Amino acid sequence: MALISRSFTDLSRRRFIQGIAGTSAVILTTSFSGSARASDMMPFLKASSLLCGIELDRSYIQLGERIYRALTQGATPQDIKNWQRLIDVLAKLPAKTTEKHLHQKLKSMGPRYLEKARLLARVWYTGRIERKSGASAGTFEVITYDEALVWQACTFTKPPVTCGGHFGYWQHPYSGTGNI
Amino acid sequence: MNDTMIKTDIEADIIIIGAGLFGGLMAYELAKKADIHNKDLKIAMIDSGPVVDRVEAVQRFKKSPVKSGNSPYPKEPWAPIPSEEDPTDYYVQDGKGETDPLKRVAFGALYLRNVGGTSWHFTGHAERMYPQDFKLKTAYGRGEDWPISYETLEPYYARVEQAWGVSGNNTVVAPNPHPYPLPYTPLTYLDQQVDVAAHKLGDSVGPMPHCRNAVPYDGRPQCCGNASCRFICPIGAKYDGSVHVEKAQNLGAELYTNHVVRHIEVGADQQIDHIRFRNYEDPNNPVDGIAKAKLFILAAHGIESPRLLLMSKNEHAPHGVANSSDQVGRNLMSMVGINAGGYAPMPVYPYRGPVNATGAFWQLRNGEFRKDFASIATIIINGGFDPTNGPLNEADRAIKEGRFGTALRNQVFNTTATQVYFDNSVEVLPDPENRMTLAWDQLDDTGLPRPKISYKIDEYSVEGVYISWKRAWDMLWALGAKTDMYGDPLTKPTRKAFDAYVAKHGIASGAAMIAGTTRMGNDPKSSVVDPYCRSHDHNNLFIVGTGTYVTSGSVSPSLTAAAISVRSADHIFETFQHA
Known part of the structure; x- marks a missing residue:
């Protein structure tokens, strides 16, 4: 039988484009554009860490750039300013900010910022982004699959088509440090 | 080559x-x-x-x-x-929207x-x-x-x-008088947890024979559980x-x-x-x-x-x-069925080991019951609700529900680690009116x-679909599941509920057999x-x-x-x- 869950079916109804988004042309006017120094990306990574609950250190700079480019592809100058404001505000919050406090902060900034925060977390976790406007409207781009944060959250598994371990490891319960 | x-x-x-x-x-x-x-x-x-x-x-x-x-x-x-997304981009099949399986079953068998x-x-x-x-x-x-x-x-x-290079032992399928050439592929931890529930219902879970290498064989390497590997084995361990x-x-x-x-x-x-x-x-x-x-x-x-x-x-x-x-x-014959999934109350760790399954139920594959309803193969999917994007879908859902930070990470872990999914394949009898012709237009x-x-399909197969659907839901209850795969409260698998489901969604053919x-x-x-x-x-x-x-x-x-x-x-x- 085909394995099609509800969410998968919803996804498959839309059109798709294939390929890595990092090569697409983008307009970047922020301080951490294509030739970014590592320090320019740190606020973005800090804000992302807060939203995702996973620490994103300097090894994520390259992926962070690709995600930011995908988020701001085709964005208006005002929209880019909004992104910048969100990142600046989140980056200044303490690392141990609770989910409740985060919601309060985003609520105080306005609904568009809550949606942006959700989108940012979603792209980091899934490695894909849905295009809502323009010629690619209704399509998904895969920015990364293996590096999507969902695989870090699900410590008991690995991205599909990645060697899991020695033969038969699967018969034993996961013994790592899960969060359940 | x-x-x-x-x-x-x-x-x-x-x-x-x-x-x-x-x-x-x-x-x-x-x-x-x-x-x-x-x-x-x-x-x-x-x-x-x-x-x-x-x-x-x-x-x-x-x-x-x-x-x-x-x-x-x-x-x-x-x-x-x-x-897989839309088989009718190649197949031509009239009657879209008809949900009565005695009149039409959406045909979705795949091939390359x-x-x-x-x-x-x-x-x-x-x-x-x-x-x-x-x-x-x-x-x-x-x-x-x-x-x-x-x-x-x-x-x-x-x-x-x-x-x-088939691996197996006393598998759930037909007895083999010859020993399999390769040692058996172990059941996953998930299979073992389902087996505990199955025993409460008088059933049990046994291993499937596989043509994926349990040991290096014929110049191909040993399987290393590339979950979810069904769609492509990256190392050629699967034949x-x-x-x-x-x-x-x-x-x-x-x-x-x-x-x-x-x-x-x-x-x-x-x-x-x-x-x-x-x-x-x-x-x-x-x-x-x-x-x-x-x-x-x-x-x-x-x-x-x-x-x-x-x-x-x-x-x-x-x-x-x-x-x-x-x-x-x-x-034309292609097995049919309705799958079922839900969340176990404890982690069972799917998405580990060979996909799509190492374990299957022993019962209802062959026996006198086949005088009354069709043979049933139910397997326990190691790849959860969706073997490749399942965890991503959980992340989507968690974010939609407002999760951020550590709460987001924990919810994605918990919901993915507790997924249980049963795949039902039910026998279909030969019928000359089930056929493939040419769409010259x-x-x-x-x-x-x-x-x-x-x-x-006929009532013999519909009855098999009902029995398999009910067993899968009974199994979820025996596991202690509280919600189904859509997050809705688990309901009792009554005949009325089954008939209502079929009236709304119909029954689809599987992908595996033509x-x-x-x-x-x-x-x-x-x-x-x-x-x-x-x-x-x-x-x-x-x-x-x-x-x-x-x-x-x-x-x-x-x-x-x-x-x-x-x-x-x-x-x-x-x-x-x-x-």
Whole structure:
């Protein structure tokens, strides 16, 4: 039988484009554009860490750039300013900010910022982004699959088509440090 | 494998149309026998698709947003196939919206057209049919009997198990008097947790036989549980048809890729004289050619084989090739079912180990109950609700529900680690009105008619679907699940609820089996091929694959068709020896 869950079916109804988004042309006017120094990306990574609950250190700079480019592809100058404001505000919050406090902060900034925060977390976790406007409207781009944060959250598994371990490891319960 | 020849005309002793699981194995068996007996036997394999590059296939899979069965593989316009997302992009099936399964079942069986064929993304389950599957009418008063028995096929099963490197022990499927060549593939932790619940219901979970290497075998590495690996095994630990295509080439067989056979020409003597193909090796400059041989083997699976036979009408075969019985394309069978999933109250850790399953339920596969309802194969999916994007979908849902930070991470972990998903496959009986015909008013990109499908099931199978659906839900309750896979509270699996579900959604066919469309039999009036897979109408044409099945059973279909193919290859070689 085909394995099609509800969410998968919803996804498959839309059109798709294939390929890595990092090569697409983008307009970047922020301080951490294509030739970014590592320090320019740190606020973005800090804000992302807060939203995702996973620490994103300097090894994520390259992926962070690709995600930011995908988020701001085709964005208006005002929209880019909004992104910048969100990142600046989140980056200044303490690392141990609770989910409740985060919601309060985003609520105080306005609904568009809550949606942006959700989108940012979603792209980091899934490695894909849905295009809502323009010629690619209704399509998904895969920015990364293996590096999507969902695989870090699900410590008991690995991205599909990645060697899991020695033969038969699967018969034993996961013994790592899960969060359940 | 990459040194594919480009020719306009081909000549050989034996031409095999379709270099997939069965065509490749037959090419190897014939070439090996010729080598052993020092006989000059020229074999050519012709396939409509390309050679698959495993590394490229893995990359293609990772880049694809929809990671379905066909995602890793090239899709060539000259070799169209149904997609998992919408099979009707190739199949033509009327009656969309009809949910009564006694009138229409949406047909969604999948296949690939490339070297190695559909086995590139098959489950790797190498199950034998039960002895009673071959005499369903005699044993249970249902369906029909085959013209061959389990006992006839048993030594060929054993040969294929050796060739593929099958691992197993006392599996949930038919008892095997020969030991499997490889040690068994262990049950996952998930299987073991389900087994505890199954015992509460008087059932239990046992291991499946696999053609994925439990130890290094035949030059291929040991499986390392590349969850979720069903759609592409990145290391070749899982057997696929390209293995024996390459072995056949090493023994001198020729391979022609991207050659689409468009017509089989029957002569006045009812022999196959030649076939006509179009060579797409240079896609911008396709070249037409003909291929001649003493004997032809058609091994293009359950849709493309009858499609080609029906397309090939001429004055000597006015109803199509091998179709004097009018049975080509009829008796189409593909198992049906409704799957079920929910969240266990404790982590069971899916997404680990070989996908799609290592464990299955022992009960309801074979027994006296088959007098009343169809055989059922229920397996426990190691890949959760969606073997490739399942965890991503959980992340989507958690974010939609407002999760951020550590709460987000924990929810994604918890919901993914507790997924339990049961896949139900239910037997379908042969029905001449279930058939594949040609949609001459809807052509593919090369001007050939797309396959038109008529498909429904009877009450025998509907009852099997209900019993399997109920068992899956009972199993979720026994596990202590509180919510189903959509996050809704788990409900009781009553007949009323089942009927309401079917009335709303219908019952869909599975993806795994396409059978019956070139059925085997002793009577030329009611079958297409004889027990050796030789066309009743044309002495020099053999048609192999699951299309030869008389009944479907509920086990994974490939091993039986492979055993039948090897038996056929032995018979063909003996014929050549004595010619």
